[in-house]
Amino acid sequence: MVGMIANFLTNPGLANIAQSTTSAVTLETTMKAVGRPSFILADKKLDKQTKHYAATKEFLYQITCLGVYMALVIPVFKNGAFALAKKCFKDEKAAFGLFKNAKEYLTYQKLAKMSKADRITEIDKHAKRYRKLSENLKNILKTQDKPEKHSIVKGAIELGNIVGCVVGLAIVSPQVSHMVVHPAMELLGFKKPEQNIKASEHNNLPDENNLDLDA
């Protein structure tokens, strides 16, 4: 049992996800999109109509967040941060100058983590996949035992991703979901549960059952 936990926790795939802001936020939002509606549906205190309404709304909100994040934030902020850092950190020209863009660096970094033998096999076996990697980088990866990881480049990309997450999930997504979720709910034939409308109108308060779980 402990061995299984240890294997799971030291899994390199999980480590790659945990090290990357993009993967971590994407996975977390996907989990929220699946998990939160499930918890709402499992709540025995709520009536069926309210549960379906709240669960669908929560699902649509999280999916909108994910869509905005993946379509807009990831490409813009990842490449933007790389280009900006390349311009600003002039004393790190040697590191930034090696790579054309963020994507090339991330491919390089993924390969640099492997052992030398695995790296060579991977590059030769999937030549098509790595065709955009410059010959210079391929040469470094094939000849050096421990290629330089250029942490500053990774850090700049991650900082851009964090700023992108903040802008995307805290500022853009709520606005977009405000425009998308209600029409989508109507399109799906969902109406605000009657009981909740009455309650909120009488108390001048928002719908309590409309579980605003977003954190």
Add this chain to the structure above:
Amino acid sequence: MKASFIKNLCEKLGESNKATYAVVAIATAKGIFRPIFTMADKHEEKETKKYAAIREGLTEVVAIPTYIGVGKLAEVVAGKLKGLSPEKLEVAKHNANFIGVCVAALFVIPALASIVTKPFSKKVQNKPVQEQKLDIKEHEVPEVVAITDSSLKKPDDVKQYHQVVTKGYAQVKPEMAKVGAAW
């Protein structure tokens, strides 16, 4: 100065980027912007906005220490695993931090936020009822004019109106009031 701070930050993030950093940054921004957006909504009632904004703010206030705490706790638990090399132990701690953040987002924060905001919600839920009574007293004269002018033609309605004035609006059904924002 600024450039060197950002450079140091980039170097640190490049060496070790924890899932906690992103989620705490998001929660902080949400804690600031969501209440602002809610208060800026012109279509909602003032009391509704206040309630929603404080609830959103409180949720994020709960979320920030929870993300940090649960992430750290998961790291400590992973650090107790035996038989791992120092490098693998470091990877395990890092991955455990990420799992801790996911658990916090899915289970701990909704539960804690519900506990923290519930007493507050109850307190706010009682408030509009009192305000309704106050509003009615303030609008007493215009309502008399409006009701008598427009719809209280029948003797029964006049009787109902007297009941409204003497017993107080809070005890009368909302359907009886023809005018008044409080309803």
